[in-house]
Amino acid sequence: MLFLGFAAGLPLLLVFSTMSAWLRDMDVSRSAIGFFGWIGITYSVKVFWSPVVDRLKIPWLSEQLGQRRSWMLLGQLGVIAGVLGMAMTDPQSHLTLVAWLGLTVAFSSATQDVAIDAYRIEAVVREYQGAMSSMYILGYRVAMLVAGAGSLYIADFFSWSMAYAVMAALMLVGVVTVMLIAEPNGHTHEDADELEEALHHQLHLDDPHLRGLRWFVDAVVAPFVDFFKRNGRFALVILLFIGLFRLSDIVMGIMANPFYLDLGFSKTDIASIGKVFGFFMTIIGSFLGGLLVVRYGVFRPLIAGAVMVALTNMLFAQLSLIGPDITWLALVISADNLSGGFSNAVFVAYLSGLTNRAYTATQYALFSSVMTLPGKFVSGFSGVIVDANSYTFFFSYAALMGVPAILLAIYLWRRNLAEEPQRA
Structure with missing residues (x-):
């Protein structure tokens, strides 16, 4: 969890405060920098594709690594590709391209976050969740120190391109970790099964030909119904x-x-x-x-x-x-x-x-x-x-x-x- 927390925390500042410092240092206007803050909205809407990460298998990759590890790896590879692209792009002449690459990094990073959260919960019993979270937060904060202070130091002594290239290389920490850890075993919950069966019945989805709709209800609808059912x-x-x-x-x-x-x-x-x-x-x-x-x-x-x-x-x-x-x-x-x-x-x-x-x-x-x-x-x-x-x-x-x-x-x-x- 320490290393996965590091992989999760590293991309955040690269599309947030570190990127704003880079753009300002390149004489990009403050108004334009402010609009770059909207890239971070990607982290805020990850709920829309979290059910896909939770339940959809990636062809071949999920068979080799398992559900959680395959999505973590896919997200990490997307972050590496996006950060390397930013390292090779001049924001003064290709500001729009920098925005698209930043969006790629944010989307891939948010996808990785969803998979890591699921892994953390399923990997150990409830009694050890506190320890898992603590190590995750520590790794996350170390990564933010590296992506923040580390990037600024490298940019000051070398260049911003070098800073972003080094950050892309450091994402290999997460890749190696994913390749070494074991896939957690999924857990079943009777209350969830009962809720999903009730939703199938209420929505008249008992027909086996409606398998796609049943999957959508289980993955997307049921978690929200459960939350509102418990809290009114x-x-x-x-x-x-x-x-x-x-x-x-x-x-x-x-x-x-x-x-x-x-x-x-x-x-x-x-x-x-x-x-x-x-x-x-x-x-x-x-x-x-x-x-x-x-x-x-x-x-x-x-x-x-x-x-x-x-x-x-x-x-x-x-x-x-x-x-x-x-x-x-x-x-x-x-x-x-x-x-x-x-x-x-x-x-x-x-x-x-x-x-x-x-x-x-x-x-x-x-x-x-x-x-x-x-x-x-x-x-x-x-x-x-x-x-x-x-x-x-x-x-x-x-x-x-x-x-x-x-x-x-x-x-x-x-x-x-x-x-x-x-x-x-």
């Missing part, structure tokens, strides 16, 4: 909260590196403070989030995480007024990574409690898609907002976007308190 109409409130929780964080993320560069910091400054130092603050934040969930449950830490993310954006606004001060850069980035690690750890714990193990891959893809889709869409306009106003206005605006998440977190906490006597 309150499921809509849950989905709204999931969509808003990281809105403030994601919207500001696409402009972070262009902001540092425009403020006057060098790529080495950003790599040293923003990536290396920030990495350790993220780990500390994740550790604190996990401890508080154990001590107080998930809802009060959710409120704290939402407040921390919004307040961090105000620190960015203050930095935009102060200017290129290294001390303030370290303070702001420390706070940003601490709050990000804290809120993500707590939010993953919350999402894990919502998931039915019988449909974990598809339902988790649903939650993660809803979690990032609003932020990815709004982030596409971030460059336009900065160009039309200022970085100070933009970060203040991003902070205000975190207020609905705070209010919904408080509502969920109070609702949980009201339901505790009934559950007892």
Whole structure:
């Protein structure tokens, strides 16, 4: 899981903040960079093809490697091809091609994520899921350090083409891992079987000639029916909260590196403070989030995480007024990574409690898609907002976007308190 987490985390920044730094360094306009943020929407809509990854076999490859390993390998090969293509493309003269290659990387990476999530759940019993998740997150964060700080260092001393070529080579870590691990055994769930049979009967799909429709119902319809059946109409409130929780964080993320560069910091400054130092603050934040969930449950830490993310954006606004001060850069980035690690750890714990193990891959893809889709869409306009106003206005605006998440977190906490006597 450490190596699979590394393979999953490496492509993310290559089509997000690292790519935005590359484009800005190549004198691409901030408005165009902002629209590149829409490439990240691919991660937010992976729920639409997660049932295919979950159940459809790849000819020959699935027979040789198994369902999970074959889809992981296919996704990794797509990432390598896309990143190598970006390394050989000049964004100043072929910006559209860079966009298509970035989309290829994002689609392949999101496909790999779905397969890895399914593998993680099926590979070991429930008691070891915490250890699996911890190692996955550690590998993911190491990969983000490499794709963030590592790419900036290589670009500063060599070139951006060299940086992306090295990242493509590092994806071989995932390829080798997939070739060495064993395919997990699938698990059956009686409750899922009963739900699927009930859906077949209600939709009059008992005819064996309707096998294709039955597969679609089992793979696509049943996971969503299960979620709404367990939560009722309150499921809509849950989905709204999931969509808003990281809105403030994601919207500001696409402009972070262009902001540092425009403020006057060098790529080495950003790599040293923003990536290396920030990495350790993220780990500390994740550790604190996990401890508080154990001590107080998930809802009060959710409120704290939402407040921390919004307040961090105000620190960015203050930095935009102060200017290129290294001390303030370290303070702001420390706070940003601490709050990000804290809120993500707590939010993953919350999402894990919502998931039915019988449909974990598809339902988790649903939650993660809803979690990032609003932020990815709004982030596409971030460059336009900065160009039309200022970085100070933009970060203040991003902070205000975190207020609905705070209010919904408080509502969920109070609702949980009201339901505790009934559950007892």
